[in-house]
Amino acid sequence: EVQLVESGGGLVQPGGSLRLSCAASGFTFSNYWMHWVRQAPGKGLVWVSRLNSDGGSSNYADSVRGRFTISRDNAKNTLYLQMNSLRAEDTAVYYCAREPSISGTFFDYWGQGTLVTVSS
Amino acid sequence: EIVMTQSPATLSVSPGERATLSCRASQSVSSNLAWYQQKPGQAPRLLIYAASTRATGIPARFSGSGSGTEFTLTISSLQSEDFAVYYCQQYNNWPLTFGGGTKVEIK
Numbered sequence: 001e002v003q004l005v006e007s008g009g010g011l012v013q014p015g016g017s018l019r020l021s022c023a024a025s026g027f028t029f030s031n032y033w034m035h036w037v038r039q040a041p042g043k044g045l046v047w048v049s050r051l052n053s054d055g056g057s058s059n060y061a062d063s064v065r066g067r068f069t070i071s072r073d074n075a076k077n078t079l080y081l082q083m084n085s086l087r088a089e090d091t092a093v094y095y096c097a098r099e100p101s102i103s104g105t106f107f108d109y110w111g112q113g114t115l116v117t118v119s120s
Numbered sequence: 121e122i123v124m125t126q127s128p129a130t131l132s133v134s135p136g137e138r139a140t141l142s143c144r145a146s147q148s149v150s151s152n153l154a155w156y157q158q159k160p161g162q163a164p165r166l167l168i169y170a171a172s173t174r175a176t177g178i179p180a181r182f183s184g185s186g187s188g189t190e191f192t193l194t195i196s197s198l199q200s201e202d203f204a205v206y207y208c209q210q211y212n213n214w215p216l217t218f219g220g221g222t223k224v225e226i227k
Contacts, residue, residue, distance in 0.1 A: 104211055113163055
């Protein structure tokens with residue numbers, strides 16, 4: 001069974017940093033491109049970042065480029081999101097999601113999410 | 121950036137009735153469109169990709185259609201477990217973008 005379990009969320013002050021983790025199981029993690037998608041409270045879904053299967057190629061939304069860094073450790077089956085210079089508008093539930101191996105950049109499995117709250 | 125617009129924002133439907141949800145793209149996305157269902161407190165679940173292909177395990181009452189800029193998700197006979205928020209997502213252009221969602225509620 002495919003499982004994605006996020007952790008690392010919490011309350012952080014504006015300007016602070018946080019690192020999210022997403023532990024994957026039930027599939028060959030190193031074969032898949034992975035993403036982070038976020039959802040502000042009561043709002044819709046917003047794509048954040050993507051990383052290819054070997055960690056060598058990444059993409060970012062304009063709103064986080066230069067502040068967030070996506071990475072992975074295929075030996076540990078874990079995806080990360082390092083978030084720096086956090087702002088109030090970064091407050092959201094952050095989901096990791098798997099991009100399926102068939103053609104198309106959509107998401108076939110999602111984690112349960114981890115809440116990041118940026119507030120003083 | 122491609123803007124995805126979903127309508128209506130809220131759809132009130134009785135169990136057993138048909139629900140039709142719309143998604144419009146600000147420019148053509150070909151058939152590179154997915155639909156997701158999200159229930160309160162849960163992660164989204166993939167329903168449809170490539171505009172009309174049901175994901176694994178999705179019941180046949182869910183169907184998708186359209187191409188270019190106009191797309192439709194149809195739920196043929198609403199079951200109690202189908203009351204949720206539905207999002208469309210285009211993956212034809214970067215950045216990936218989602219619609220604002222349609223909430224399907226019990227009438």
